[in-house]
Amino acid sequence: MTTTATKKSSYIPQLPKFSFTVGEIEADTTKVIESARAIYDKVAAIPVNEATFENTILPIANEKFEDPSRENIIRSLKEVHTDKNIRDACTDAEIKLDKFSIESSMREDVYKVVFSVFNNKEIMDRLSPLDRRLATKVEEDYRRNGLNLTADKREELKKVKEELAELSTKFNRNISEEDGEALFTREELAGLPDSFFDERETREVDGVTKYVVTTKYPDLYPVLKQAKVWKTRMALKEKDETRCKGNVGLIEKAIKLRHKQAQLMGYKTHAGFKLEVMMAKKPENVIHFENDLRNRLNVLADRELAEIAALKAEEFNQVNENFDGELYMWDYAYYINLIKERRFNVSDDEVKQYFSMGNVTKGILDTYQNMLGLKFVKSSETAWHRDVTVHEVWDSATGDFVGHFLMDLYPREGKYNHAACFPLRPGFERADGTREYPVAAIVANFPKPSGNTPSLLTHSDVTTYFHEFGHVMHELCSKVKYEYFHGTSVETDFVEAPSQMLENWCWEPTVLQKFAFHYKTDKPIPSDLVERLVAARNVGAGLVNLRQIFFGLFDMEIHNTENPDIDTTKLYSELREKVTRFKNGPKEVWPLATFGHMMGGYDAGYYGYMWSEVFSADMFYSRFKEEGIDNVETGRSYREEILKPGGSRDGNDMIRNFLGREPNNKAFLKSIGL
Known part of the structure; x- marks a missing residue:
C-alpha cells in the first residue's frame, strides 16, 4: 500500500497523544487555557512604547501553546472517540476552549499593544512582506472581534460570540448522536444488490422480517440511488430530513x-x-x-x-x-443514476466491484505520492481506534520528513458522520529554529467490509476519498514560518479549490486503470467500462x-x-x-x-x-x-x-x-x- 522513502535522517517526531481519561481531558483543557493566558498576560504587560513585532505579534500568532496539537486533539476526539463519556467530556472542554478563545480575542489590554505595533510606521516598514502580513492579519482579527468598540458594546459582542460557540457545539454533537433508522422488507428494498443485505440487522414485525436501514451514508445513498420502490426512497429521505x-x-x-x-x-x-x-x-x-x-x-x-x-x-x-x-426530492438521485445505467450502461453495483478499499487506498496514495513528490510509509503507531492507520510522509527528492497523516474510514456509533479532514497539529518554525511537523487525519464513513466481501466503494465514494485526502495533503504539504498561516488557513472561498482540483484524477482512464481491479478476479477494470463511466460524468x-x-x-x-x-x-x-x-x-x-x-x-x-x-x-x-x-x-x-x-x-x-x-x-x- 505504501512505499519506503530514502530518508535523509531517522528523525521522526512523536505523534500527539490520543488516549485520555475524562480527568485528563479536563486537566489538559485547563493547561491549554492557562498556558495561553500566560502568553496574553505577558504581552498585555508590555508598555506600548516598548512593543515590537518580536515581543508582541509573534507570541500571539505562533507560540500560544506549549503543544499546539492539544486543543485540536480535544476537539477532534469529540467527533471520533469510541467512548461516549470521552466524547461528552471533549464537548464540555470545547465549550470552555471556545469561551476562552472569545475572551482572549477580545482583550483590550492585548489589542492596545498589538495596535501600537501595527500603527508604528517605522516598525511596519522594516518588516519583511511575510511579517507585515502577519502583523496586519493579527490586528485585523482583533479589530473584527470588536476591539474598536466601546466597552459596553464589546461586552455585548463577547456574550453573543460565546453563545454562538456553544450553539455550534450542541448542533454538531446532535447530528453525530441522532441517527435515524427505518425498517423495510426485502421487497421494499428491490434494486439494492445482495451485498447490501450481508450481515444487516433484521427485526421481526408482526411475523414479517424487516431490514434495519439507517440514515448513515453507506445506507442512505445506496437506497436513494437504487431502491426501485419510490415509497421506500421517500420514507428514508423523510427519516433523514426529520432528524x-x-x-x-x-x-x-x-x-x-x-x-x-x-x-x-x-x-x-x-x-x-x-x-x-x-x-x-x-x-x-x-x-x-x-x-x-x-x-x-x-x-x-x-x-x-x-x-x-x-x-x-x-x-x-x-x-x-x-x-x-x-418530481420529488427522493426522485433526484434515483433517476440520475437510472439515466447513467440506461444511456451509458453504468451501474454503481458493477463499478464498485472494481473499487475495493485496499486497491483504492493504494491508488490514492500512489497518485498523490507521484504527483507531489512524496513518499508514504505505514507506521506501527496506533490512534483512537483499531481501524485507524498512521502513515509517515517524506519528501522523495530530499529525504526530509514532512509529517504524519491518519486514516479513519469506516462508520461507527457516535462518530462524525460525514467525510472531512481533521487538522491535528499545525506545522511551523519555532523561535529556536526547530520545526513543528504537521499531523492531519481523513475521517470518513465508507461501507464496511462484510463477511468475505471487502469494503466496496462507488465511484462517488472514490471521488470523496480523493477530495478529502486532498485537504490532508494541503495540511501536510504546507510549509510555513508561522503557525497562523499553516495549511488550509486560507480564505473560506478558496479552501475547497485545491481538493476539488484533485478530484479530476478520478475521471482519468490512465489513473483508474492503475488501481481499479475486480475484488474477486483481480482483473483490471475494462476499458469500455471506464469509457462509459467517464462519458457519464x-x-x-x-x-x-x-x-x-x-x-x-x-x-x-x-x-x-x-x-x-x-x-x-x-x-x-x-x-x-x-x-x-x-x-x-x-x-x-x-x-x-x-x-x-x-x-x-x-x-x-x-x-x-x-x-x-x-x-x-x-x-x-x-x-x-x-x-x-x-x-x-x-x-x-x-x-x-x-x-x-x-x-x-x-x-x-x-x-x-x-x-x-x-x-x-x-x-x-x-x-x-x-
Missing part, C-alpha cells in the same frame, strides 16, 4: 445572534461582515455569481428534467400507478450543480438579511423547490437541522464550493491537462504555488502564480457541457 428537530431552534437562534454581531460591528448584515475578508468581498458579488450560474445551469436542467419525467412516467405505467407529473450536471446553488443561495438568504426573524423550515422548503426544481413532498421536513456547514464555519460562505470549483477547473485543464497529469514538474509547481504557502499569500495571488494569468470560468463551463 434533530431541536437543531432548528439552535440555528434560528444563531442567525439572530450573527445578525446582532454584524450590527454591533457596524455592518448591515452578517454576510456583509463575513465576506469583507473573502475573495468575493461583497454579498452582491456572491449573489450575482450564484444567479448567473443558475441561469446557465437551467438550460441543462430543462433537458434533464424532461428526461427524468419521461422515465418516471414509464416506470409508473409499468406497475399501473398514476404519475402526477411531479456530466449526467445531471445541471441539476447536480443547481443543488449546490440552492445551498449557497439559502445561506445568503438567512445571512444577508436585515430581518433575521426567519422561519427557516418554510424558507428552506420553498427555495429548495424553486432552485432545484424538485418538490419536497407531502410531509413537513427540516433538513436544515443536519446542514452542518451552517454551524461549522461555512455561514455566509457556502457559495465557496461553487466559487472555488471554477478555480479548480481552470487549474486542472489549463495546467495538468495541457502539460500531462503525470507531469512531475507540474505537480511540483502545484505543491509549491498552491499547497506550500498555506495562508501566507492571498488566494488570488496563488492562482495567478500557478496559472501565469488571471483565472476565468471558461474551463468550468466547458467541463459541464456549457
Whole structure:
C-alpha cells in the first residue's frame, strides 16, 4: 500500500497523544487555557512604547501553546472517540476552549499593544512582506472581534460570540448522536444488490422480517440511488430530513445572534461582515455569481428534467400507478443514476466491484505520492481506534520528513458522520529554529467490509476519498514560518479549490486503470467500462450543480438579511423547490437541522464550493491537462504555488502564480457541457 522513502535522517517526531481519561481531558483543557493566558498576560504587560513585532505579534500568532496539537486533539476526539463519556467530556472542554478563545480575542489590554505595533510606521516598514502580513492579519482579527468598540458594546459582542460557540457545539454533537433508522422488507428494498443485505440487522414485525436501514451514508445513498420502490426512497429521505428537530431552534437562534454581531460591528448584515475578508468581498458579488450560474445551469436542467419525467412516467405505467407529473426530492438521485445505467450502461453495483478499499487506498496514495513528490510509509503507531492507520510522509527528492497523516474510514456509533479532514497539529518554525511537523487525519464513513466481501466503494465514494485526502495533503504539504498561516488557513472561498482540483484524477482512464481491479478476479477494470463511466460524468450536471446553488443561495438568504426573524423550515422548503426544481413532498421536513456547514464555519460562505470549483477547473485543464497529469514538474509547481504557502499569500495571488494569468470560468463551463 505504501512505499519506503530514502530518508535523509531517522528523525521522526512523536505523534500527539490520543488516549485520555475524562480527568485528563479536563486537566489538559485547563493547561491549554492557562498556558495561553500566560502568553496574553505577558504581552498585555508590555508598555506600548516598548512593543515590537518580536515581543508582541509573534507570541500571539505562533507560540500560544506549549503543544499546539492539544486543543485540536480535544476537539477532534469529540467527533471520533469510541467512548461516549470521552466524547461528552471533549464537548464540555470545547465549550470552555471556545469561551476562552472569545475572551482572549477580545482583550483590550492585548489589542492596545498589538495596535501600537501595527500603527508604528517605522516598525511596519522594516518588516519583511511575510511579517507585515502577519502583523496586519493579527490586528485585523482583533479589530473584527470588536476591539474598536466601546466597552459596553464589546461586552455585548463577547456574550453573543460565546453563545454562538456553544450553539455550534450542541448542533454538531446532535447530528453525530441522532441517527435515524427505518425498517423495510426485502421487497421494499428491490434494486439494492445482495451485498447490501450481508450481515444487516433484521427485526421481526408482526411475523414479517424487516431490514434495519439507517440514515448513515453507506445506507442512505445506496437506497436513494437504487431502491426501485419510490415509497421506500421517500420514507428514508423523510427519516433523514426529520432528524434533530431541536437543531432548528439552535440555528434560528444563531442567525439572530450573527445578525446582532454584524450590527454591533457596524455592518448591515452578517454576510456583509463575513465576506469583507473573502475573495468575493461583497454579498452582491456572491449573489450575482450564484444567479448567473443558475441561469446557465437551467438550460441543462430543462433537458434533464424532461428526461427524468419521461422515465418516471414509464416506470409508473409499468406497475399501473398514476404519475402526477411531479418530481420529488427522493426522485433526484434515483433517476440520475437510472439515466447513467440506461444511456451509458453504468451501474454503481458493477463499478464498485472494481473499487475495493485496499486497491483504492493504494491508488490514492500512489497518485498523490507521484504527483507531489512524496513518499508514504505505514507506521506501527496506533490512534483512537483499531481501524485507524498512521502513515509517515517524506519528501522523495530530499529525504526530509514532512509529517504524519491518519486514516479513519469506516462508520461507527457516535462518530462524525460525514467525510472531512481533521487538522491535528499545525506545522511551523519555532523561535529556536526547530520545526513543528504537521499531523492531519481523513475521517470518513465508507461501507464496511462484510463477511468475505471487502469494503466496496462507488465511484462517488472514490471521488470523496480523493477530495478529502486532498485537504490532508494541503495540511501536510504546507510549509510555513508561522503557525497562523499553516495549511488550509486560507480564505473560506478558496479552501475547497485545491481538493476539488484533485478530484479530476478520478475521471482519468490512465489513473483508474492503475488501481481499479475486480475484488474477486483481480482483473483490471475494462476499458469500455471506464469509457462509459467517464462519458457519464456530466449526467445531471445541471441539476447536480443547481443543488449546490440552492445551498449557497439559502445561506445568503438567512445571512444577508436585515430581518433575521426567519422561519427557516418554510424558507428552506420553498427555495429548495424553486432552485432545484424538485418538490419536497407531502410531509413537513427540516433538513436544515443536519446542514452542518451552517454551524461549522461555512455561514455566509457556502457559495465557496461553487466559487472555488471554477478555480479548480481552470487549474486542472489549463495546467495538468495541457502539460500531462503525470507531469512531475507540474505537480511540483502545484505543491509549491498552491499547497506550500498555506495562508501566507492571498488566494488570488496563488492562482495567478500557478496559472501565469488571471483565472476565468471558461474551463468550468466547458467541463459541464456549457
